[in-house]
Amino acid sequence: MFDREQALGLLRKYNSNEALILHAFCVEETMRKFANHFGEDASYWALVGLLHDVDYGSFPDQHCIKAPQLLEEIGADEAFIHAVCSHGWGLCCTVEPTLRMEKVLYTIDELTGLVYATALMRPEHMQGMGVKSVKKKWSSKGFAAGVNRDIITEGAKMLDMDIEQVISLTIEAMSEAQEKIGL
Structure with a gap:
């Protein structure tokens, strides 16, 4: 199994936009939180989150289609590749999220974007943010x-x-993870 350093190297190899890297960090940390919540392997879930958009920066028109080839560069197995690709289900691929980890990734990929955007609108960013703040922006x-x-x-x-x-x-x-995600 590859480590975070190898994963980050692959992510940066195909994604030069720092906003995409920060998004990957948001998803990585959120996947870690959910794994801990469910008593699952937090390191593994976090790596799936970190690499979920590995192909997006260089191949946006082939998102979740090109990912398997890129993930093979670091020796990702079929289960890992399936998990990464499942977040694009119904949008850019037909890989359905079946495992709980995949369902979490599918759900929080979009949600982290909304939470991040909400934080940017607040002078204190993430500090003191509650569900109510996000729900208000949601509507x-x-x-x-x-x-x-x-x-x-x-x-x-x-x-x-x-x-x-x-x-x-x-x-x-x-x-x-405020500092890590650029807030």
Whole structure:
């Protein structure tokens, strides 16, 4: 199994945009938080989160299609590749999220974007942010218009979790990693 240093090297090899790297860090830390919540392997889940958009920077038109080839460069196995690609289900690929880890990734990929955008609008960024702040921005369709709220809702249902709990865990994860994620 590869380590975080190798994973980050691969991510940076194909993604030069620092905003994509920061997004990867948001998803990495949120996946770690959810893994701990469910008593799962936090390091593994975090690596899946870190590499979920490995192909996006260089191959945006082949997102989740090119990823398997790139992930093979560091020896990722089929299960890891499936997990990474599953977040694009129904959007850019047909790999369905079936494991809990994959369902979490599918759900929080979009949600981390909404939480990040909400933080940028606040003078104190993540400090003191609650579910209410995110839900308020959620209802403003013009705010973070690229965030697909339907995927977040569908993902929460797939996880059989209350949307407020999903948002709360995401806020906690990102709050704990403020410096790492550029806030």
